[in-house]
Amino acid sequence: MRLGPDGFHDRREAGRLLAERLAPLSVPTPVVLALPRGGVPVAYEVARALRxxxxxxxxxxxxxxxxxxxxxGAVVDGEPPQVVRNEAVIAALRVPESYIAEETARQVAEIARRRAAYLGPRPPLPVEGRTAIVVDDGIATGATVKAALRGLARARPARLILAVPVAPPEVLAELRPLVDELHCLLAPDPFRAVGLFYDDFSQTADEEVVTLLEQASAHRFGEKAPR
Structure with missing residues (x-):
């Protein structure tokens, strides 16, 4: 499969192309982590290729x-959840610790609610000692991905890899020090928006997220996941 000059047909195609990039790597005990919702179709193809x-x-x-x-700051999903703080902003605004604790608890609860909606009672997969591969459908500002990477680093994966179809070069430069490896198929300059590099960038529905996660779970346990 070859990358077209203008990008990708859809997220599934972008995922297959990313999988081709990652397949030759020696990736021991990988776990693929998708940023929902748009990152899930991309990550599904990567997870399937890497089993x-x-x-x-x-x-x-x-x-x-x-x-x-x-x-x-931000709260990053995990077992346990990780809190990433912007200490300079907290100090400048004199934000009380009690407020941060309350907001952290509220966001942890919201993460649990969203995880239950997509995955039911299944807890987060452990990443300690494993190769964690973070996948999204593209990066614009990088703020969410940056928080995810910093939170995951505290969970002590053996290796941390970021894999995305498209992102601006200056954001990739900011993210590169946070990971062991970074793989991006397109880094256009100038960069305007992720969706411009997809023929089909329609919103990923909750139902598709649930279906793909179920299929990936079946594949993980040795059953062939349907396309």
Missing amino acids: APLDLILVRKIGAPGHEEYAI
Whole structure:
């Protein structure tokens, strides 16, 4: 399969191309972690090619008091969840620790609710000592991916790999020090939006996420997952 000059047909094709890039690597005990929802179809193809379990990596922002869109940190899904703090912003805004604790608990609960909606009672897959491969359908600003990578690093994977179809070069440069390996198929300059590099960038439905996770789970246990 060859990458077209303008990008990808859809997320599944992007995932197959990423899988081709990753297949020659020596990846011991991999676990593939998708950023939902758009990262799941991409990650499914990677997980299937590597015969690796597929899980979600959910990230929730901790917003500043009275300005929820202004991040002072983030909570990253895991067992246990990891908290990434922006200490400079917290100090500048004099955010009370009690507020951070309350917001952290609220976001942990929201992560649990979303995980249950997609995966039922299944707990997060352990990443300690394994090769964690984080996959999304593309990166724009990198804020969510950066929080995910920093949180995962605290879970002590043996190797941390970021694999995405498309991202701007300057963001890749910021993310590269956070991982052991970074694989990106397209790094256009100038970069405008992830969706411009897909023929079909329609929203990934919750139902598709659930179906793909179920299929990946079956594949993980030695059953052939349907396409």
